[in-house]
Every structure is written in C-alpha cells, then in structure tokens.
Amino acid sequence: MIDTLSNALGLAGFSLKGFGPLLLNGAWMTVKLSVASLLLSVLLGLAGASAKLSGKQWLRMPAQLYTTLIRGVPDLVLMLLIFYSLQTWLTMLTVALGWDYIEINPFAAGILTLGFIYGAYFTETFRGAMLAVPRGQLEAATAYGLSRAQRFRLVIFPQMMRFALPGLGNNWMVILKATALVSIIGLADLVKAAQDAGKSTYQLFFFLVLAALAYLVITSVSNVVLRHLERRYATGCREAVR
Template sequence: MIDNFFEVVGLPGLSMQGFGPLLLMGTWMTIKLSLLSLAVSVILGLIGASAKLSSLAIARLPAQMYTTLIRGVPDLVLMLLIFYSLQTWLTSLTQSLGWNYIEIDPFSAGVITLGFIYGAYFTETFRGAMLSVPKGQREAAVAYGLSRSQRFFLITFPQMMRFALPGIGNNWLVLLKATALVSIIGLADLVKAAQDAGKSTFQLFYFLVLAALIYLLITTLSNIVLRRLARKYSAGSREALQ
C-alpha cells in the first residue's frame, strides 16, 4: 500500500520501489528513539537544573561540569565516545564479575547517548525557567505547609513550563534531527533506511529527499503540538493580563 502512495495522490512518476516498509520501519525507529531520548533528557535536565540552583557546592559543581563539557564538544564526537566507552566499561565490569559478555544494542546506546547529551541543554532550559518563577510563589507555598514535592508539582512546574516551552521546543527539534547521527553506530533509523534503499536502487538522492520530507512532516506536527502546549500553559497569564 505504501509503495503505491504517490500513484494514489496523482504522482505516478514517484514510488517507493518496494522500500516503503523499510522507510516506515526506519521512521518508527526514529520516532521511538526521539521520544525515549526526550524522556531521558527531561529527567536529566530537571535533576541538573535543580543541582545548579542548589545551595550546596557539591551539587552545583558536577552539574556545571556536565553542561560545560557537553555543550563544548560536538555531538558526533560525544556519541562515538559515549557509545564505545559504555561498551568498554560494561565489558570490563562483566569480566571482573565473571559474567558472560553483554553487548549494548544500538537502540539502547542511542537512547542513552542522546538523552545524556541533550540533558545538558534541557538543564539550562529548566534552570532559566525556574529562575523566572517569582520567589514569592515558592515562599507562599512554604507558608501553606506544602512539602517539597508538592511545591514543585503544584507551584513551580506549571509556572516554569510557560517559560521553558520555547526552549523545550527548540531542544526537541534539534534532538529529533540529531537522531540521524545514530546511523553511524548501526541503528536502522530513517536515515539508514533511506541510505540502504538509495544504494540498492542507485537513487540515493531521491530517497534522501524522501527522508528529509518525512523529517519535515514530523517537525511540522511537533510544532502544532508545541503551540497547543504553549497556549495551555500561558492561559492563566493571558487572562491575568486582560
């Protein structure tokens, strides 16, 4: 069915040439990788932002080193370093414990690597957003006797999201495009699928253009979702201004 898509929409000169399922699987792999990496990045970002705003130097220093290192080294270099170092450390650990050899699959490596890299960018995004929340809001929450977790989820997080969403959207789009880098570690993502299809048919440019169009479609849908989230989290502020 997917191979005949272009003929259905009136472009009979174009077709997937039998590689439609491969591209579809690659697209799904890219989406899964992006979403799971985003989840890891958000968790690391919240932890990192809290650490950088902590009054304890023992928490601030590692967080500062983390963001400085990640933002100062190219993503491709970091991906190769993290991927191969993870496997090396795991091999050393299994040997020292007498366990059987464990190989990290490319998908898990991709999620961990991208999540670790973009966690640094989310750290700065969340740190700036947390600083934008009026201090009096947190003080009022303390006065009402709310616990630390209640203060965060009921007071800080909803207000923080209004300031963080532009940065979150930008980081998400960059993360989505960065998934193309995982093809170098053997993951069958959209780029790898397009390359395989192009080499098999000697039409590499054609299939890479198709991959670019798929990425454009995903980013367009992402922008729609982000705009709706922005309206949701800014609803209270708009009403207050009216």
C-alpha cells in the first residue's frame, strides 16, 4: 500500500522520501491507542454512571466530583498533570522501596490518561442512556427473579446501548483526534511521525495533510461500524415516521 501511494505521489511531484513505513506505524499506533483508551473509558463510564445512579451517597459523591473536575479542565492540561504526576509518584515509590528508577511507558501512560479523561464523558453518556430505559422493564426483570448482573446484561445494557450509541460514537471520534496530544509525552503516533517526516524533508505541510487524510480514513471506517451497531441495537424498534 505504501509503495502504491509513493508511486502515485511521485507522479504528482511529491515523494514520501522513505518515510512511508514511519507514517504507517504512526497510524497503527494511533489506532491501538484509540481502541485501548476507548475500552478503558467505557469501563470507567459504566462504573461512574452506576455510581451516580446509586442510592448510596458515598458512591454518588466521588463520581460527581470526578465528572465535574475532568470536564472542567482542558484535556492538554489534564494530560500533562496526570502523566507527570504518575511519573513523580512512581519515582517516590521506587526511592522509598530502594528500587531502580522506573520510567512509565508512553503508550501505557497515553491509555491511562485518555481513558481516565474520557471516562468522565462516558459516565454522563451512559447515565443518560440508563435513565432512558423504561423503569417497567427493570421491574419486570426483578419480578422474573433475575439477579442484578442478569438484569444489567439481559435488560439494561441492550436497551441503553440504543440510546448511548450516538454519544458513544461522538466520544470515540473525540478520543481518536485527542490521541494527537500524546505526541507531547514522547509517543510516536501519527502526528509525531508526520512532524518528524516533515521537518526532515522540509515538507511539513505535505506530511500534515497526509496525516489529516489518514485520520479522515479512520473516522470514515468508524462511521460505517457505528451505523452497523446502531442498526443492530435498533432491531425490533419502530422507526420514527417522517
């Protein structure tokens, strides 16, 4: 694929100048980081939404504080704070225990940071979706003797996903684009690869355009997947009359 792209660009007067594999690896790193961060965000979002809807105040208060603080501070500031705080705490722990210095892996740090940040947004997405599930459905599931785990897996989750998917898809797109911020902590993502290639060849604009096109391809594929999921979870629902 890279060779084909290189030939096409060569005919147009441009050349990847050997940076094709670097860009491809950067794109793959971006996809891996986005998917892993999405999974962590979904888990935190489900836990946070359940806590905010809990009848126990000791669960609601931390969840409310979490979503309020995270959504009120810019992502770049949070990323720097979380990344350097984790490294500082880890260094203090290794010193206290007499261990050798441990440096946090940028990929793991990127997942933890993005997952923690966007878990707050998924919390509100899932909370609204859970509230949209008719209460009668839960009462019927309880009457049938289903356990709490069974009620969630068989009744709540399939129905809430129909309401959550639009917000989930939007959050996924934001996470995908937010991965560009991890380049500041040393991760070789698509943006970092494009910058390195552009600075080395003095064609920064050209390589940034290629990065933008790569993001566009990824988001286009994501839209296809999201539409498929929407159709799947809308099975059995009557479409609105227009």
